Amino acid sequence: MTRLCRTFQTAPAAIPNDDSAKFLRSGLTSEGFQAPDWLVPDIEDGTAPSMKGEAVDNIVAHVPDHAPDFAGDILPRVEWAYDDADACERGVEQVERLADEVGEHIDGFVFPKVGRLDDVRDAAGVVADAERDAGLDEGSLDLAIILETARARSDLREICQYAADSRLSALVFGPVDYTAELGGRALHGERPRWDGLLEALSNETSAAGVAAIGGPFDQLFHERAGVTYYNAEGYADQVEHEATIGIDGSWSLHPKQTEQANRIHMPTADELERDLHKIESFNEAKREGTGAVVVDGQMVDEATYKNFANTVKTVRAIDEAHPAQTEEYYDEDVLDRANAVDLIFG
Amino acid sequence: MTRLCRTFQTAPAAIPNDDSAKFLRSGLTSEGFQAPDWLVPDIEDGTAPSMKGEAVDNIVAHVPDHAPDFAGDILPRVEWAYDDADACERGVEQVERLADEVGEHIDGFVFPKVGRLDDVRDAAGVVADAERDAGLDEGSLDLAIILETARARSDLREICQYAADSRLSALVFGPVDYTAELGGRALHGERPRWDGLLEALSNETSAAGVAAIGGPFDQLFHERAGVTYYNAEGYADQVEHEATIGIDGSWSLHPKQTEQANRIHMPTADELERDLHKIESFNEAKREGTGAVVVDGQMVDEATYKNFANTVKTVRAIDEAHPAQTEEYYDEDVLDRANAVDLIFG
Amino acid sequence: MTRLCRTFQTAPAAIPNDDSAKFLRSGLTSEGFQAPDWLVPDIEDGTAPSMKGEAVDNIVAHVPDHAPDFAGDILPRVEWAYDDADACERGVEQVERLADEVGEHIDGFVFPKVGRLDDVRDAAGVVADAERDAGLDEGSLDLAIILETARARSDLREICQYAADSRLSALVFGPVDYTAELGGRALHGERPRWDGLLEALSNETSAAGVAAIGGPFDQLFHERAGVTYYNAEGYADQVEHEATIGIDGSWSLHPKQTEQANRIHMPTADELERDLHKIESFNEAKREGTGAVVVDGQMVDEATYKNFANTVKTVRAIDEAHPAQTEEYYDEDVLDRANAVDLIFG
CATH class of the missing domain: 3.20.20.60 (Phosphoenolpyruvate-binding domains)
Incomplete structure (x- = not known):
C-alpha cells in the first residue's frame, strides 16, 4: 500500500x-x-x-x-x-x-x-x-x-x-x-x-x-x-x-x-523506537555475519525484520504527506533515525 | 426467512x-x-x-x-x-x-x-x-x-x-x-x-x-x-x-x-420496547425531514433502522403462528404497537 | 493421519x-x-x-x-x-x-x-x-x-x-x-x-x-x-x-x-483414562442394546464415541513408534486397556 x-x-x-x-x-x-x-x-x-x-x-x-x-x-x-x-x-x-x-x-x-x-x-x-x-x-x-x-x-x-x-x-x-x-x-x-x-x-x-x-x-x-x-x-x-x-x-x-x-494508524513513538532498535541491532549483527539474532529475548530473522520495516515505511509515508503530523508526533532524533536507517529486508 | x-x-x-x-x-x-x-x-x-x-x-x-x-x-x-x-x-x-x-x-x-x-x-x-x-x-x-x-x-x-x-x-x-x-x-x-x-x-x-x-x-x-x-x-x-x-x-x-x-429466538420484551422506541422516534423525525437521527446516543439511519425492523417482523411472525406464546411473553400494549407501527425501511 | x-x-x-x-x-x-x-x-x-x-x-x-x-x-x-x-x-x-x-x-x-x-x-x-x-x-x-x-x-x-x-x-x-x-x-x-x-x-x-x-x-x-x-x-x-x-x-x-x-500432542493420562471409561461404558451399554447413553452427564452416541476413539488410536500409534515415550507417560494397566479395548466406531 x-x-x-x-x-x-x-x-x-x-x-x-x-x-x-x-x-x-x-x-x-x-x-x-x-x-x-x-x-x-x-x-x-x-x-x-x-x-x-x-x-x-x-x-x-x-x-x-x-x-x-x-x-x-x-x-x-x-x-x-x-x-x-x-x-x-x-x-x-x-x-x-x-x-x-x-x-x-x-x-x-x-x-x-x-x-x-x-x-x-x-x-x-x-x-x-x-x-x-x-x-x-x-x-x-x-x-x-x-x-x-x-x-x-x-x-x-x-x-x-x-x-x-x-x-x-x-x-x-x-x-x-x-x-x-x-x-x-x-x-x-x-x-x-x-x-x-x-x-x-x-x-x-x-x-x-x-x-x-x-x-x-x-x-x-x-x-x-x-x-x-x-x-x-x-x-x-x-x-x-x-x-x-x-x-x-x-x-x-x-x-x-x-x-x-x-x-x-501511525506507529506509536514507543513502537517506532522499539522497531528501530531491533532493526539497528539486527543490522549490526548482520555486519558480523550472524543469521538469526535474539534481541530483547525475541528471535529476529528476515521474516520478523519485515514487520519492523513496515513500521518505518509507514512513518516515512506520513512524513512525506503530512510533515506537520510527524513533527508533532515523534521526537526529532527518532524521526531522523527512521528516515536514515538502512532497510535490508522489506 | x-x-x-x-x-x-x-x-x-x-x-x-x-x-x-x-x-x-x-x-x-x-x-x-x-x-x-x-x-x-x-x-x-x-x-x-x-x-x-x-x-x-x-x-x-x-x-x-x-x-x-x-x-x-x-x-x-x-x-x-x-x-x-x-x-x-x-x-x-x-x-x-x-x-x-x-x-x-x-x-x-x-x-x-x-x-x-x-x-x-x-x-x-x-x-x-x-x-x-x-x-x-x-x-x-x-x-x-x-x-x-x-x-x-x-x-x-x-x-x-x-x-x-x-x-x-x-x-x-x-x-x-x-x-x-x-x-x-x-x-x-x-x-x-x-x-x-x-x-x-x-x-x-x-x-x-x-x-x-x-x-x-x-x-x-x-x-x-x-x-x-x-x-x-x-x-x-x-x-x-x-x-x-x-x-x-x-x-x-x-x-x-x-x-x-x-x-x-423471540425478541425480549426490552428488546422489542427499545427497537420500537427507536423506530417510532425515527419515524417522527422523518416526518420532520431529517436524515440521520441520534436516538439515545446512537445514530439511526436506514441501515440501523433495518436491524430494528427485523425485531418487529419476527414478533409479528410468531404472533401469527403461536398467538399464545406472544400473549404470554409481551405486554398487550407493546404487542399492539409492534403490529401497528409503520416500517419505512426493511 | x-x-x-x-x-x-x-x-x-x-x-x-x-x-x-x-x-x-x-x-x-x-x-x-x-x-x-x-x-x-x-x-x-x-x-x-x-x-x-x-x-x-x-x-x-x-x-x-x-x-x-x-x-x-x-x-x-x-x-x-x-x-x-x-x-x-x-x-x-x-x-x-x-x-x-x-x-x-x-x-x-x-x-x-x-x-x-x-x-x-x-x-x-x-x-x-x-x-x-x-x-x-x-x-x-x-x-x-x-x-x-x-x-x-x-x-x-x-x-x-x-x-x-x-x-x-x-x-x-x-x-x-x-x-x-x-x-x-x-x-x-x-x-x-x-x-x-x-x-x-x-x-x-x-x-x-x-x-x-x-x-x-x-x-x-x-x-x-x-x-x-x-x-x-x-x-x-x-x-x-x-x-x-x-x-x-x-x-x-x-x-x-x-x-x-x-x-x-499425546493424550494426557487423565484424558486417556476418561475416554477409555466412556468407551468401555458405552460398549457395555451397547451389548445391552441401548443407542444413546449418558455417561457422567454427557450423552454418548456414535459421533461422540469417535472423538474418544481418536484418543485411543493416537496412543496406539505413538506406542508403536516410541514405546519408551508411552512407557514413561502412562500407567501400564491403562496402556494395556488402550491396546485391548474394542473400538466399535471410528
Missing part, C-alpha cells in the same frame, strides 16, 4: 439546517490531525431521502472551491443496492452528474450494498461510462465498495481478484447492514465484531494490493450520571484492533474520530 | 423401553413453548443399530395420528454418510418407505454426514426419486443436511448456492462429528466453538435464503455437591450466541431446551 | 560458530522426548545469507551419518519466494544438490513463501525434477509448504485439493511473514492469532488427508526481576490451542519446545 488511507470520513452532503452543506464544508476545510485521508461526501444513508438532490447540488457547489487545498482524496458515496433497481437508477444519475460537473476535483465514487461479483462489475461499468462521457482520462475515477451484504461476502475472494486488475481500489466494511442481512441480533447491546469477515477482508485485499477499511463506530457518545461525553475509548479499541490485523484504515463519523484514527 | 425454525428438536424414534416410541410421541404431542418449530424423529445416531427398523415402524405408526395437530414441521433424520455405502443404502430404503407410507404427513428429511457438493446432490436425488415414486407433488419434501464433515465445510459456499435453487432448505451444524473429523481434542473439557464455520454458515445461508441451525448442546446436566440439575445456563449461552450472529434456530435435545430456544 | 507429525523442529543448518553444524547435528542426535517427529534443517531464514552454501554442505556432510538412527522424518527447508526469482533459483539449486547427494537419507523438502496454487505446483515440479534426475523412486520425496502469504491463504482450499493427489503432504503456518504481508501491527506486543486461518487450515487439510502444523513461537525466553527463564507457559498455551482445533503438530525452535509439543 503506497496510498495513505488511515481515515475514511463520511459527511452527510446535505442536512436539515439553514446551512445544509455545513458538514460537507467542515470536512473539506478540516486541518491538522482532523483532516481525513479520504473524505466521503455522503448522498446515501446519511442524507434524508427528500434531500438527495440538494446533496448533489452541495457537492457541485462546494467541492471545486476546496478540493485544490484538500490534501486527501474525495470520493462521494452515491445510492446503490443490488436488490433495488430504483436506488441503482438514482445512483447512475448521481455519478453521471458529478463526473460531468466536478469530475476533475474528485477521486472516485463509493458504492454501497453491492451484491455478487457481477453487481460490482456493473458498478465499475457505471463509473467507466460516466468517466468517458465526461471526457476524463480513462481510470481517473476510482471505485470503492461497501462490503455489507451476504452476497458480497460470499464473493469476497473473486471481487478482490477482480480489483487487482480494475479501478476497484478499496473495500470498506459495513457492519450494520451486514448484521441486518444475516438476521443477527444485538442481544446484550453489542453487534458481533465479525472476526472471520475482517480477517478474510485483510487477507484478500492484501493479496490483490487494494485497501481495506473498517466499519463505522456509531456509539459516538456515552452518558453517565447525567453527563454525556465523547466515547473515545470505544472507538480507540476498534481502530486498534483493525490496525493489529492489517486493516489499512478506519471509518470516521466525526472529526474527533478522524483525529484518533489518523494517530492510531 | 419467512419460515419459522427457532427450534430443531431431535427425538430418538425408538428407544429400549417397553414403549419404544415414547420420545417420538412426546415430541409430537408437545405443547406451548415446548412445541418445537421442527421435530426431527431420529433414525440415525440417537437410535441403536439394532432398533433402526423399529424406529421406522414407529414413525409410520405414530406420525399420521399426531401430524394434523402438530403446528411445526416434521423431518425424520435418516442414515447416510459420504464415506459409508452401507449407511447410504439403508438411508435410501428409509426415505423410500417413509415417503411412501407417511409422505403426506412429513415435510422432508434430514441427511447427516454429507460430503462435498456432489454428495449433497445425491441426497437430494434420493428424496426426489422417493417423492415421485410415492406420487407426491414435486418439491413437497424438503432436504436439510447436517454440516459435520471437513468436505461439506470446504464446499459450504457451493452447497448454499445449490440450495438457492433446490429442495435443500436448511443447514444444521454437527460439531461432534465435525471435531472428530478434524482430529480436534477437548483438552480442557470443551470442544472449540468453531466460530469461523458458524460465521460462514450464517453468511452463506443468508445469501441463499435458506435456514441455518446451530449444533446440539449435550452437557444437559451438571452435578454439584452431589446434586444433579439441568444445565440451563450453558444452553442459554450457546443459543444467545447463535441468535447474535444470525443463526436462525437452535438444536434441542430435550423439551426444556426447546422451551429455552423458542424463547431466546 | 497415520503419519506422526507432533513436532516440526527447525534447526539452522549453519551458524556462525567454530562448529557451524552444531544445531543441525544436535537435532539429528536428539533422544527421548526431545527427538522431533520431523527435523527441518533450515537453509532459509534461520541461516545467514553468507552461510547458505555452508548450510547445504553441512547437510550433505552430516545427514548420511545420523539419518539411519533418526526415528523421525528429515525435510530440509530451502529458499523460495513467489515474488523473488533469485530466491527460487537458489532453491532449485539447493533441492537438486540435496536430492542428488543425500536423496536417499531425506524424506522431502519444505518450501517457504509460496504464492497461489500455480506457485505450489511449480514447487512440486522442482522436487519431481530433482527426484527423477537423482534416480530416486517417483514420489519418494515429499513436499511441505509454509502458509505465510496472502495469496496462499486465498488459494488454501485449492492447494489442499491439489495436495490430496500429489506429493504435497503438509501445510505449516508461518505467522510472522503472514502478518507482515497483511500489514498487521503488534500494537500491544502481540501478533493476532489468526483464528480464521487456523480453523480453515485444520478443515482443508483434514478434507484432503494431509498434515497441518502450527507456526513458530519465538518468545522463547522471559525476563523478570533480572532473571531470564525459558517461557514454557506461553508455548504450552499455543500448542494446546492447536491440538484443540485439530492442528496435527506444532513448530519447535528448541529441544525444550520439542519435548513440550511431543507431550502435549
Whole structure:
C-alpha cells in the first residue's frame, strides 16, 4: 500500500439546517490531525431521502472551491443496492452528474450494498461510462465498495481478484447492514465484531494490493450520571484492533474520530523506537555475519525484520504527506533515525 | 426467512423401553413453548443399530395420528454418510418407505454426514426419486443436511448456492462429528466453538435464503455437591450466541431446551420496547425531514433502522403462528404497537 | 493421519560458530522426548545469507551419518519466494544438490513463501525434477509448504485439493511473514492469532488427508526481576490451542519446545483414562442394546464415541513408534486397556 488511507470520513452532503452543506464544508476545510485521508461526501444513508438532490447540488457547489487545498482524496458515496433497481437508477444519475460537473476535483465514487461479483462489475461499468462521457482520462475515477451484504461476502475472494486488475481500489466494511442481512441480533447491546469477515477482508485485499477499511463506530457518545461525553475509548479499541490485523484504515463519523484514527494508524513513538532498535541491532549483527539474532529475548530473522520495516515505511509515508503530523508526533532524533536507517529486508 | 425454525428438536424414534416410541410421541404431542418449530424423529445416531427398523415402524405408526395437530414441521433424520455405502443404502430404503407410507404427513428429511457438493446432490436425488415414486407433488419434501464433515465445510459456499435453487432448505451444524473429523481434542473439557464455520454458515445461508441451525448442546446436566440439575445456563449461552450472529434456530435435545430456544429466538420484551422506541422516534423525525437521527446516543439511519425492523417482523411472525406464546411473553400494549407501527425501511 | 507429525523442529543448518553444524547435528542426535517427529534443517531464514552454501554442505556432510538412527522424518527447508526469482533459483539449486547427494537419507523438502496454487505446483515440479534426475523412486520425496502469504491463504482450499493427489503432504503456518504481508501491527506486543486461518487450515487439510502444523513461537525466553527463564507457559498455551482445533503438530525452535509439543500432542493420562471409561461404558451399554447413553452427564452416541476413539488410536500409534515415550507417560494397566479395548466406531 503506497496510498495513505488511515481515515475514511463520511459527511452527510446535505442536512436539515439553514446551512445544509455545513458538514460537507467542515470536512473539506478540516486541518491538522482532523483532516481525513479520504473524505466521503455522503448522498446515501446519511442524507434524508427528500434531500438527495440538494446533496448533489452541495457537492457541485462546494467541492471545486476546496478540493485544490484538500490534501486527501474525495470520493462521494452515491445510492446503490443490488436488490433495488430504483436506488441503482438514482445512483447512475448521481455519478453521471458529478463526473460531468466536478469530475476533475474528485477521486472516485463509493458504492454501497453491492451484491455478487457481477453487481460490482456493473458498478465499475457505471463509473467507466460516466468517466468517458465526461471526457476524463480513462481510470481517473476510482471505485470503492461497501462490503455489507451476504452476497458480497460470499464473493469476497473473486471481487478482490477482480480489483487487482480494475479501478476497484478499496473495500470498506459495513457492519450494520451486514448484521441486518444475516438476521443477527444485538442481544446484550453489542453487534458481533465479525472476526472471520475482517480477517478474510485483510487477507484478500492484501493479496490483490487494494485497501481495506473498517466499519463505522456509531456509539459516538456515552452518558453517565447525567453527563454525556465523547466515547473515545470505544472507538480507540476498534481502530486498534483493525490496525493489529492489517486493516489499512478506519471509518470516521466525526472529526474527533478522524483525529484518533489518523494517530492510531501511525506507529506509536514507543513502537517506532522499539522497531528501530531491533532493526539497528539486527543490522549490526548482520555486519558480523550472524543469521538469526535474539534481541530483547525475541528471535529476529528476515521474516520478523519485515514487520519492523513496515513500521518505518509507514512513518516515512506520513512524513512525506503530512510533515506537520510527524513533527508533532515523534521526537526529532527518532524521526531522523527512521528516515536514515538502512532497510535490508522489506 | 419467512419460515419459522427457532427450534430443531431431535427425538430418538425408538428407544429400549417397553414403549419404544415414547420420545417420538412426546415430541409430537408437545405443547406451548415446548412445541418445537421442527421435530426431527431420529433414525440415525440417537437410535441403536439394532432398533433402526423399529424406529421406522414407529414413525409410520405414530406420525399420521399426531401430524394434523402438530403446528411445526416434521423431518425424520435418516442414515447416510459420504464415506459409508452401507449407511447410504439403508438411508435410501428409509426415505423410500417413509415417503411412501407417511409422505403426506412429513415435510422432508434430514441427511447427516454429507460430503462435498456432489454428495449433497445425491441426497437430494434420493428424496426426489422417493417423492415421485410415492406420487407426491414435486418439491413437497424438503432436504436439510447436517454440516459435520471437513468436505461439506470446504464446499459450504457451493452447497448454499445449490440450495438457492433446490429442495435443500436448511443447514444444521454437527460439531461432534465435525471435531472428530478434524482430529480436534477437548483438552480442557470443551470442544472449540468453531466460530469461523458458524460465521460462514450464517453468511452463506443468508445469501441463499435458506435456514441455518446451530449444533446440539449435550452437557444437559451438571452435578454439584452431589446434586444433579439441568444445565440451563450453558444452553442459554450457546443459543444467545447463535441468535447474535444470525443463526436462525437452535438444536434441542430435550423439551426444556426447546422451551429455552423458542424463547431466546423471540425478541425480549426490552428488546422489542427499545427497537420500537427507536423506530417510532425515527419515524417522527422523518416526518420532520431529517436524515440521520441520534436516538439515545446512537445514530439511526436506514441501515440501523433495518436491524430494528427485523425485531418487529419476527414478533409479528410468531404472533401469527403461536398467538399464545406472544400473549404470554409481551405486554398487550407493546404487542399492539409492534403490529401497528409503520416500517419505512426493511 | 497415520503419519506422526507432533513436532516440526527447525534447526539452522549453519551458524556462525567454530562448529557451524552444531544445531543441525544436535537435532539429528536428539533422544527421548526431545527427538522431533520431523527435523527441518533450515537453509532459509534461520541461516545467514553468507552461510547458505555452508548450510547445504553441512547437510550433505552430516545427514548420511545420523539419518539411519533418526526415528523421525528429515525435510530440509530451502529458499523460495513467489515474488523473488533469485530466491527460487537458489532453491532449485539447493533441492537438486540435496536430492542428488543425500536423496536417499531425506524424506522431502519444505518450501517457504509460496504464492497461489500455480506457485505450489511449480514447487512440486522442482522436487519431481530433482527426484527423477537423482534416480530416486517417483514420489519418494515429499513436499511441505509454509502458509505465510496472502495469496496462499486465498488459494488454501485449492492447494489442499491439489495436495490430496500429489506429493504435497503438509501445510505449516508461518505467522510472522503472514502478518507482515497483511500489514498487521503488534500494537500491544502481540501478533493476532489468526483464528480464521487456523480453523480453515485444520478443515482443508483434514478434507484432503494431509498434515497441518502450527507456526513458530519465538518468545522463547522471559525476563523478570533480572532473571531470564525459558517461557514454557506461553508455548504450552499455543500448542494446546492447536491440538484443540485439530492442528496435527506444532513448530519447535528448541529441544525444550520439542519435548513440550511431543507431550502435549499425546493424550494426557487423565484424558486417556476418561475416554477409555466412556468407551468401555458405552460398549457395555451397547451389548445391552441401548443407542444413546449418558455417561457422567454427557450423552454418548456414535459421533461422540469417535472423538474418544481418536484418543485411543493416537496412543496406539505413538506406542508403536516410541514405546519408551508411552512407557514413561502412562500407567501400564491403562496402556494395556488402550491396546485391548474394542473400538466399535471410528
